[in-house]
Amino acid sequence: MRNKIKFYFLIGAVSFLPLFGIFLTSNLNHTHDGLVHLPRIAAYYKALGDLQIPVRWAGDLNYGYGMPLFNFMYQVPYFISSIFLFLGFNLVTSFKIVLSLSYIFSGLFMFAFAKAFFKDTKKAFLVTIFYQFAPFRLIEVLARGSFGEVYVYAFFPLVLLGLTLLFKKFSVINFIIASVSTSLLILSHNSMSLVFFSVSVGFLVFFSKNKKNLILGSFSLLLGLLMASFYWMPAIFEHKFTYGDFYMKNVYESRFPSIAEFFSPNLAKDFDLQRGKVPVGLGIFQMISIFLSLILIFKKKTDIVIKKVLFFALAVLIVSMFFMQPISKLFWINFSYLRQFQFPWRFMAITCFSTSMLSISFFYFNIFRKKILYVSLIAFVVLSTIPYWKPPEGYDKVDEKYYWNYPLTSTYYGETDIVWSAGPAKAYPNNRIEVIGGKAVISNFIKKSNKQTFNIDAKTNAQLVANTQYFPGWRVYIDGKTVPVEFQDQHWRGMMTFLVPKGEHDVKLIFEESKIRFFSDIVSLIGVLSLAIFGFSKAKKII
Structure with missing residues (x-):
């Protein structure tokens, strides 16, 4: 038990290393989205204070004309931020803490999943290090400041943990982990959660040991989906009342990375190897893991179970890279929901998971089983990302009062502008x-x-x-x-x-609540009650 705690503590400590610098100043680490999230955090907190549950309307934004921002924007990071605001932290510190917690918990949950899945602490630790220190992960946190997406990274391995535990043995707690984490995954980000949910379904189908596993796993994912209905159903069905599709329909066209960008290490942050100021390289050691995995798959002596894991991870990697290439344009043109991703390179998030799973290939080459080389590999993976630890655009001195009374909309592409309005407001009205x-x-x-x-x-x-x-x-x-x-x-x-x-x-x-929102609230309530009743009935039988 003490040994397990040691590994969790070590993962938490190592994961904090890239984040340490942002807490050495009271200023905000400049990210692509950070200054947009501050007014959203403030608006969400105000709405909670007004007992608006669930939070949907940002009443003070858009020069006080309001907007249905949180009817479409993810809930989890803003809710957690509100807790820290309530505890007395300011907007900047709350943003930093919540951003950092997502990164640390993603490591802890990934280790828990990998430990349960591979049944080997050393493999689990290596997989976790590869997951945490994929270059794009650090880009997400310290360059992009992608507040919602970073929580998808945290809850996704928790979903896989729940499913893996269900494969081994049914228990109420395992079922609850799978269901609740699925719900939290959906509530973390509108578009990225769909991709990770799809991978979760693929994981369930691919690794279920029998029909019972498949049924229980499917039921747990379904309940998680139902519990999050209050968010995703209105986001889909009321999307037609906004300019989202109109303004974002062509955003993706110039955001396809080239193949060279994936396989070219960009430690110097060369602009030519970036896509919209976002480096999309896989990472040196991630590329090595892909190469070693291909060798193992074609090697006859490789254990069939390991081949299955590698095949799944490679399939996920290939599909994600496909959607980041112009060859996938037909899908982007014909599926409006796909266009909500805005940037094809967002599928890089999936490669962080797939390459971390492929990292177990190192263990099947005897040289890496030696302790000194195992430790060295982990150290080099971590140290190779040091160029990404520093916020690339420095820090901003923030006037918190301005963001508590933010006049603009806090969106880039008018994705929540209402169709029958004249567009975003330009000034405050004389009277409300x-x-x-x-x-x-x-x-x-x-x-x-x-x-x-x-x-x-x-x-x-x-x-x-x-x-x-x-x-x-x-x-x-x-x-x-x-x-x-x-x-x-x-x-x-x-x-x-x-x-x-x-x-x-x-x-x-x-x-x-509109009719669809009221209906979605009821569906969520049914999901919560179903989970409670199912869990209670099973627990009663066990007792």
Whole structure:
């Protein structure tokens, strides 16, 4: 037991090495997305404070006109960030901690999975080091600052751990691990989670020992999918209300890496070997593992079980590289969901897993079984990534107040801009509620992220406009009764307009669940209850 803890501690410590530098300053390590995530973290925290559960609407962004940002954006990293904000940390420190935790936990979970799968601590440790120190992993954390994707790396091995444990023996805890981790995987990133979920399904089919394994594994993945329905169902079915497809339909076209970029070490960070400022090299030792794996596959004496592992990992590697090449354009053109990936090189994430699995090939060459060479290999894998440990663009001094009151949308391609609006707002409105017809006086106005209330003394029948973007789910209540809402007035495009009768009234504008969101909430609840009932019934039988 003590030996196991030692390895977990060692993985945590080694994983922290590339991250140590970002905590030596109060400034924010500059990443491609870091300055975008700060206002999102703030908006999510505010929404939670307003008891908006689940969080869907960012009420203060877009110059206060609001936007359905979290109806489409991943939930996990922002929720975890909110915990640290609640504990008193600022935005920058919360971002750093949450980013770092994802990296450390990905190592711990990968080791747990590899230990259960290979039944060998040394193999598990090597696989974990290859997973953690694939160059692209460090690019994701320290160059891109890809807040959601980094948590996919953490929960994916946890899904595989749950499935592997189910293959060995059914237990309630193993089933719960597989189901809950699947749900967390889906909630970590909208597009990347789909790819890793697909690999999880492939792993299940490929390594299930019998029909029972396949059924239990499928059921656990399905329950995980159901529990996350409150997020992925609206993200898919309400996507049509945004400009996402329109603005992002051609983004992928110039983002296909060349084959040379994969197999050319880029320790000097040569711009010619980058794709949109993102180095996509596999890594020196990852390339060696591919070469050794090919030798083992064609070697007759290689154990059939090892061949199966290598074949699976190589298949995953080949498929991921296929989607990063122009030859796959037909799929990108015809499948709109694939275009939500924006960048084909995002499939590099899968290569980090596949090459880590291929690293076991080193063990089947006697020279690497010697302790000194095993330790040296691990050391060289870690040390070879040192050029990636330093944030490539330095640090930013951040005005936290600005990001707590961020006026813009926090998106790059307008992927959550609402179709019937006039586009992102350009300035704050003079008033949140305006009288545009008749005579009326508004008082006691209060605005929260998902709710606005005020009193009105209408001298005549009046027409009002709420300078808040309409999205399905916004409802207006006058004295507790719903009234019709218009949102396509040519003078107030995308804004909510409604009529108020003469007299004094209490008015509430509340962002509630649309039909599809309400349905998805129910499906998630059914998933949670099903897991609880299934687990309780099985536990009762065991007791």
